[in-house]
Amino acid sequence: MAKQKKQPRxxxxxxxxxxxxxxxxxxxxxxxxxxxxxxxxxxxxxxxxSAAVETVEALGKFLPDVERPNAGVFAWQEDEGEKPGAWMxxxxxxxxxxxxxxxQHRNDLPTPYRRYAMGPVWRNEKPGPGRxxxxxxxxxxxxxxxxxxxxxxxxxxxxxxLEKVGIAxxxxxxxxxxxxxxxxxxxxxxxxxxxxRNAVLRTIDKFDKVGENGVRExxxxxxxxxxxxxxDGVGLGVDQAAPVIAFLTSKAGDAAGTLANxxxxxxxxxxxxxxxxxxxxxxxxxxxxxxxxxxIEIDPSVVRGLGYYTGPVFEAELTFEILDEKGRKRQFGSxxxxxxxxxxxxxxxxxxxxxxxxxxxxxxxxxxxxxxGRLQGVEHGPVVxxxxxxxxxxxxxxxxxxxxxxxxxxxxxxxxxxxxGNQLKYADKRNSPVAVIExxxxxxxxxxxxxxxxxxxxxxxxxxxxxxxxRPSQFEVPxxxxxxxxxxxxxxxx
Amino acid sequence: MAKQKKQPRxxxxxxxxxxxxxxxxxxxxxxxxxxxxxxxxxxxxxxxxSAAVETVEALGKFLPDVERPNAGVFAWQEDEGEKPGAWMxxxxxxxxxxxxxxxQHRNDLPTPYRRYAMGPVWRNEKPGPGRxxxxxxxxxxxxxxxxxxxxxxxxxxxxxxLEKVGIAxxxxxxxxxxxxxxxxxxxxxxxxxxxxRNAVLRTIDKFDKVGENGVRExxxxxxxxxxxxxxDGVGLGVDQAAPVIAFLTSKAGDAAGTLANxxxxxxxxxxxxxxxxxxxxxxxxxxxxxxxxxxIEIDPSVVRGLGYYTGPVFEAELTFEILDEKGRKRQFGSxxxxxxxxxxxxxxxxxxxxxxxxxxxxxxxxxxxxxxGRLQGVEHGPVVxxxxxxxxxxxxxxxxxxxxxxxxxxxxxxxxxxxxGNQLKYADKRNSPVAVIExxxxxxxxxxxxxxxxxxxxxxxxxxxxxxxxRPSQFEVPxxxxxxxxxxxxxxxx
Numbered sequence: 001m002a003k004q005k006k007q008p009r010x011x012x013x014x015x016x017x018x019x020x021x022x023x024x025x026x027x028x029x030x031x032x033x034x035x036x037x038x039x040x041x042x043x044x045x046x047x048x049x050s051a052a053v054e055t056v057e058a059l060g061k062f063l064p065d066v067e068r069p070n071a072g073v074f075a076w077q078e079d080e081g082e083k084p085g086a087w088m089x090x091x092x093x094x095x096x097x098x099x100x101x102x103x104q105h106r107n108d109l110p111t112p113y114r115r116y117a118m119g120p121v122w123r124n125e126k127p128g129p130g131r132x133x134x135x136x137x138x139x140x141x142x143x144x145x146x147x148x149x150x151x152x153x154x155x156x157x158x159x160x161x162l163e164k165v166g167i168a169x170x171x172x173x174x175x176x177x178x179x180x181x182x183x184x185x186x187x188x189x190x191x192x193x194x195x196x197r198n199a200v201l202r203t204i205d206k207f208d209k210v211g212e213n214g215v216r217e218x219x220x221x222x223x224x225x226x227x228x229x230x231x232d233g234v235g236l237g238v239d240q241a242a243p244v245i246a247f248l249t250s251k252a253g254d255a256a257g258t259l260a261n262x263x264x265x266x267x268x269x270x271x272x273x274x275x276x277x278x279x280x281x282x283x284x285x286x287x288x289x290x291x292x293x294x295x296i297e298i299d300p301s302v303v304r305g306l307g308y309y310t311g312p313v314f315e316a317e318l319t320f321e322i323l324d325e326k327g328r329k330r331q332f333g334s335x336x337x338x339x340x341x342x343x344x345x346x347x348x349x350x351x352x353x354x355x356x357x358x359x360x361x362x363x364x365x366x367x368x369x370x371x372x373g374r375l376q377g378v379e380h381g382p383v384v385x386x387x388x389x390x391x392x393x394x395x396x397x398x399x400x401x402x403x404x405x406x407x408x409x410x411x412x413x414x415x416x417x418x419x420x421g422n423q424l425k426y427a428d429k430r431n432s433p434v435a436v437i438e439x440x441x442x443x444x445x446x447x448x449x450x451x452x453x454x455x456x457x458x459x460x461x462x463x464x465x466x467x468x469x470x471r472p473s474q475f476e477v478p479x480x481x482x483x484x485x486x487x488x489x490x491x492x493x494x
Numbered sequence: 495m496a497k498q499k500k501q502p503r504x505x506x507x508x509x510x511x512x513x514x515x516x517x518x519x520x521x522x523x524x525x526x527x528x529x530x531x532x533x534x535x536x537x538x539x540x541x542x543x544s545a546a547v548e549t550v551e552a553l554g555k556f557l558p559d560v561e562r563p564n565a566g567v568f569a570w571q572e573d574e575g576e577k578p579g580a581w582m583x584x585x586x587x588x589x590x591x592x593x594x595x596x597x598q599h600r601n602d603l604p605t606p607y608r609r610y611a612m613g614p615v616w617r618n619e620k621p622g623p624g625r626x627x628x629x630x631x632x633x634x635x636x637x638x639x640x641x642x643x644x645x646x647x648x649x650x651x652x653x654x655x656l657e658k659v660g661i662a663x664x665x666x667x668x669x670x671x672x673x674x675x676x677x678x679x680x681x682x683x684x685x686x687x688x689x690x691r692n693a694v695l696r697t698i699d700k701f702d703k704v705g706e707n708g709v710r711e712x713x714x715x716x717x718x719x720x721x722x723x724x725x726d727g728v729g730l731g732v733d734q735a736a737p738v739i740a741f742l743t744s745k746a747g748d749a750a751g752t753l754a755n756x757x758x759x760x761x762x763x764x765x766x767x768x769x770x771x772x773x774x775x776x777x778x779x780x781x782x783x784x785x786x787x788x789x790i791e792i793d794p795s796v797v798r799g800l801g802y803y804t805g806p807v808f809e810a811e812l813t814f815e816i817l818d819e820k821g822r823k824r825q826f827g828s829x830x831x832x833x834x835x836x837x838x839x840x841x842x843x844x845x846x847x848x849x850x851x852x853x854x855x856x857x858x859x860x861x862x863x864x865x866x867g868r869l870q871g872v873e874h875g876p877v878v879x880x881x882x883x884x885x886x887x888x889x890x891x892x893x894x895x896x897x898x899x900x901x902x903x904x905x906x907x908x909x910x911x912x913x914x915g916n917q918l919k920y921a922d923k924r925n926s927p928v929a930v931i932e933x934x935x936x937x938x939x940x941x942x943x944x945x946x947x948x949x950x951x952x953x954x955x956x957x958x959x960x961x962x963x964x965r966p967s968q969f970e971v972p973x974x975x976x977x978x979x980x981x982x983x984x985x986x987x988x
Contacts, residue, residue, distance in 0.1 A: 009841065009842060009843075009844065010549070010551035010552050010554075010594075010841060010842060011549070011551065011552070011842075012552065012594050012595075012597035012598040012842040012843070013549065013552070013594075013598060014544070014545060014548070014594075014598075015545075015548065015549050015572070015580065015582045016572075018545035018547055019545065020542065020543070020544045020545070020595050020598075020599070021541075021542070021543040021544075022540065022541070022542055023540045023541055023542075024541075025541075025543075026541035026542065026543045027531075027535075027541050029543075030528075030531075030541075034524075034528070037521075037524075041521075041903060042898050042901070042902075042903050042904075043876075043898065043903075043904075043905060044875070044876035044878075044903060044905030044924075046516065046517045046875075047515075047516070047517055047518075047519075047520035047521050047524075048514065048515070048516055048517075048520065049514070049515040049520045049523075050508070050514045050515075051508060051509075051512035051513065051514070051614075051628045052546060052584075052614065052616075052628060053509055053512055053568070053616070053627075053628065054508070054509065055504070055505070055507065055508075055509050057504035057505065058504050058505070058506065058507070060504075074547070074570060074582070075570065076568060076569065078509070078510075079618070086509065088509045090546075100504075100506050100507075100508075101506075101514055103506035104506040104507060104508075104514075105514070110920055110923040110924050111909055111920070112908050112909050112920075114908075120546065122546070122547070124573070133547075134545045134546060134547065142908060144909060145908035145909055146910070147887070147908055149887050149891065149906065149908055150908045152891070153891070153905075153906075153908070156895075160898075281887075284888055285887060285888050285891050287888075288888035288889070288891055288892050289891050289892055289894075289895040290895065347503065347504060348503060348504060348505075348506040349503075349506070350503065381538070381540075382537075384538075393641070393643050393775075393779060394778055394779055394781075394782035395782070397643065397646070397647070397779050397782055397783050398782050398783055400783075401650075401783040401784065404536050404537065404654075407536070408536075409535060409536050409537075409538060410536075410537075410538060411537060411538030411608070411647075412643065412647075414606050414608075414636060414639035414641055414643055414644045414647070415605055415606050415638060415639055416640070426604055426605070426606075429604040430538075430604050
């Protein structure tokens with residue numbers, strides 16, 4: 001008889017670029033999402049949860065190349081038997097699904113439609129260190145409101161969210177700019193060539209790194225960078241580059257000053273002046289609600305990469321310093337961003353619908369709070385009821401039921417109870433605050449041993465049962481004081 | 495010049511079998527998940543969140559047919575340039591990822607590893623009415639515990655969860671059985687042929703529908719069904735079928751009686767007797783913790799479809815009646831199930847690891863609570879500050895900031911304020927409890943109008959501003975009493 005060929009064992013691995021989250025990582029994210037949802041909700045936004053899967057068309061992927069429809073997204077073809085089926089893909093953000101939802105349900109939804117959404121999104125990109133292909137976003141958007149009051153509100157809400165999750169005032173700044181101002185500057189410069197305009201935008205984005213002189217050089221003749229390489233310039237004249245420099249350096253001591261500088265920078269451009277006026281209104285509305293420049297400020301250097309923004313853009317930056325992987329101090333950086341996009345719904349319906357919103361990078365925000373020591377990496381485990389006598393499992397289960405009914409997190413050790421040391425090692429690995437012991441002697445005397453593990457954890461690892469019982473952090477109490485004594489110890493541990 | 499070809503507009507639709515969830519649907523599910531997580535956590539289970547995406551191998555799909563690797567799952571091939579990449583797929587449950595996670599991290603995880611997980615899973619199946627391709631599961635499993643105390647605990651926890659989310663005692667029952675008992679019955683019958691065994695198992699599954707006599711007929715000569723069609727029998731003799739009948743009818747008035755009947759049904763089968771003994775231990779442990787047969791009972795008719803169960807199996811059934819789509823009364827049915835599976839981790843490591851767990855169908859549980867009227871379909875919307883004078887937006891924003899700071903959900907109307915009726919229709923559509931009005935007259939007098947919308951909603955839809963202002967549910971109060979008066983009205987509305 002032929003030997004049956006065995007299936008090879010599958011590898012126990014996540015796919016490349018994906019990871020597992022354990023314990024506190026999960027619960028802290030979940031708590032943060034709830035906190036943010038609470039603020040969004042208080043501002044009048046309603047929850048929306050769309051599926052992870054959308055048609056490729058709805059996501060804006062038009063299959064220019066059927067061989068590779070999944071550039072940037074995870075996509076597959078519906079299996080419909082004979083004929084080739086529709087292409088589907090995992091959402092890469094929460095904005096594209098919102099545009100589809102609003103277009104699909106617009107007759108039933110209130111207008112403006114204010115919704116928040118939270119959940120994972122997926123990117124089919126090369127993974128790298130700390131760069132995953134699935135991550136969380138937490139968005140709020142107002143669809144159908146042309147007024148920049150909607151943009152101002154999003155900025156105020158973003159500020160509230162950051163303080164609510166534990167970023168202190170002074171440790172963050174929400175920076176606001178307006179694409180229209182930037183467009184006005186380009187108009188003033190007489191730049192019509194798309195290539196030139198994009199070259200200028202890319203250069204503006206480098207302002208943070210190379211400063212005023214660097215940008216001036218890059219816009220004109222070019223520049224020797226720090227590594228000694230020569231970077232070609234965009235080729236503008238010094239005069240032609242002046243409005244860009246004026247724009248980038250227009251931030252003044254207060255909003256009025258910045259706005260005056262911006263007004264000068266856009267010259268006679270109508271769209272530019274409209275942009276400055278919108279920023280002025282935003283600034284006034286925020287002042288009226290008490291959001292001063294310590295929380296939200298106009299900052300012309302905010303560009304935001306996405307091409308679809310059409311008006312105000314904003315970004316929340318954490319301003320405290322952390323050490324980077326090379327031990328250098330740097331600012332933590334951006335944790336949220338957004339802006340006005342008036343054309344996303346139009347793709348579906350042909351009618352432009354004004355919209356504005358923000359997306360919070362929840363995983364980065366969690367990382368920031370961990371950096372600041374505001375989140376503990378490990379939470380306490382459950383109280384562990386050890387099993388001294390496997391025939392008295394019912395006794396131990398009765399104890400654990402008492403504790404749980406009293407709201408105390410607890411479990412009976414459910415592994416093989418033969419080796420008592422393993423039970424203590426287990427409690428240690430779970431970071432348990434307390435272990436409870438009831439052997440035959442205790443049972444007879446009507447008592448239990450309660451061991452405070454927080455202090456004794458390290459030592460306990462190698463202790464014998466006898467040594468263990470003698471430690472001062474161990475208490476013998478009557479069986480009927482189980483709950484009371486545990487409450488006392490847990491309260492003492494904080 | 496050639497006319498540029500326009501992209502056709504994408505359809506604003508979800509892919510087939512997917513849907514959007516709005517407002518209360520989202521928040522009620524989220525609250526239920528949090529409630530369940532709270533119970534799981536109190537029992538000592540730790541959170542785990544794995545990615546939605548797994549390798550196809552890890553999910554247990556071994557690509558028997560490369561043309562169609564995605565039978566049952568949504569799968570695609572990693573794009574790695576030249577060479578064909580790995581196959582990835584969306585998880586179809588939370589148990590397969592748990593087996594992978596435990597195998598991957600087993601050296602770092604405590605044993606037993608007790609984890610809970612919640613989130614969407616995806617099935618590539620033909621969608622139908624009320625049958626979606628993405629739905630939520632909420633699982634808890636104990637990996638590495640051979641003791642049936644772990645199974646008993648899962649049943650107790652399941653009972654606690656159901657009561658905690660709002661299913662009253664008496665409206666549900668957790669039913670427990672054991673695969674080993676069933677195997678013992680088949681052993682007693684001398685059934686070795688796999689086809690015959692499966693035919694018997696399928697017949698047992700019909701007990702609920704056809705009853706004792708029906709099963710006896712189906713196991714032997716066959717049976718005329720209600721539609722008049724003749725169903726072939728399995729072909730057993732009446733004597734040979736007797737143990738199956740004894741097994742299925744072994745449920746007695748109490749656990750002791752049922753266990754005695756089961757012991758008789760398995761005859762001399764060792765595995766059967768082991769199964770009965772396990773049920774006995776489970777029953778004792780649950781009694782000790784106060785879980786009587788009004789909550790958890792031994793019921794031999796529980797089979798559970800999945801082939802991977804190896805010991806105790808359990809199912810939570812809601813016992814109250816609802817009307818089905820044809821207006822007939824029927825029991826709501828199963829909302830959760832699980833059991834012991836000892837071989838899932840072995841696939842990866844070669845070593846058997848005992849495991850047991852439960853999966854709660856959160857969406858079905860939500861549907862049940864809605865049926866019972868325990869969940870409202872629509873929640874109240876925000877207080878709406880109407881815009882009477884668009885130049886005084888800052889005034890309205892100041893009001894809304896006061897309300898939000900007082901913890902009251904509120905928003906300024908952000909659509910085009912020109913048509914006041916539209917603002918009221920909007921408030922109506924949002925199910926807003928209150929609208930606030932401050933026109934020029936009010937501003938001058940230092941007052942505001944506050945309109946209770948809960949009573950007046952229907953009428954308001956066609957009212958003019960003048961009519962609107964005269965309704966008795968409208969109050970004029972000094973501007974500085976905005977928060978106080980709103981608190982009063984909202985409290986009155988409940």
